Amino acid sequence: MRTMESIRVCINEKEAEGFVIPIGKVSLVFMKTEKGMIGCGAFDVGALEKFGYPAAKVKPAGNSVKDINDLLSGEIAAANSSAEKLGIKKGMSGKEAAAFIV
Numbered sequence: 001m002r003t004m005e006s007i008r009v010c011i012n013e014k015e016a017e018g019f020v021i022p023i024g025k026v027s028l029v030f031m032k033t034e035k036g037m038i039g040c041g042a043f044d045v046g047a048l049e050k051f052g053y054p055a056a057k058v059k060p061a062g063n064s065v066k067d068i069n070d071l072l073s074g075e076i077a078a079a080n081s082s083a084e085k086l087g088i089k090k091g092m093s094g095k096e097a098a099a100f101i102v
Contacts, residue, residue, distance in 0.1 A: 002027075007068055011095065014102035018068040029065045036083055036101040038076075038094055040065035049080035054101065056083045058094045072098065 002022035009018040009031050018031040030039030036054030037043075048055040058065055058074035065071050072095040079088045079097070086100045 009068055009072075009098070011098045011102045016098065016102050018071075020067055026064065027066060029067060029071050031068060031071060031098060033101045036086060036088075038071060038088075038097055038101065040071065041077065045078050045080040045083070049082055052082055053080075054083035054086050054088070055080050056088050056097055 005020040007018035009016045016031045016033045021028040028040060028042055030037055030043065038056050038058060041057050041059065043055060043057050045055040045057055056076050056079035058071050059077035060070055060074045065074055074094045076088060076090050076092050076094065076097050079090060088097045088100050
């Protein structure tokens with residue numbers, strides 16, 4: 001049985017919390033701070049916008065987002081308007097976007 005992973009993610013000498021949560025054959029992968037979150041494609045960034053929470057989701061560089069490294073190396077596929085106000089834009093890397101929420 002796979003278990004949830006909680007990981008400290010360092011971006012520009014600042015920290016975020018990273019999580020890999022197994023659900024069936026896949027995992028929910030995301031990182032969060034008090035400022036916002038970046039997650040795999042399973043997250044509904046539009047729904048999070050309704051709460052004013054900055055959120056972006058990543059398109060994987062490979063087949064899927066399996067871990068935090070995949071999240072950081074992927075490309076932002078969508079960002080809600082709260083995330084865009086922080087500077088997160090579609091097409092930037094997950095790592096570039098993470099710098100706006102740490």
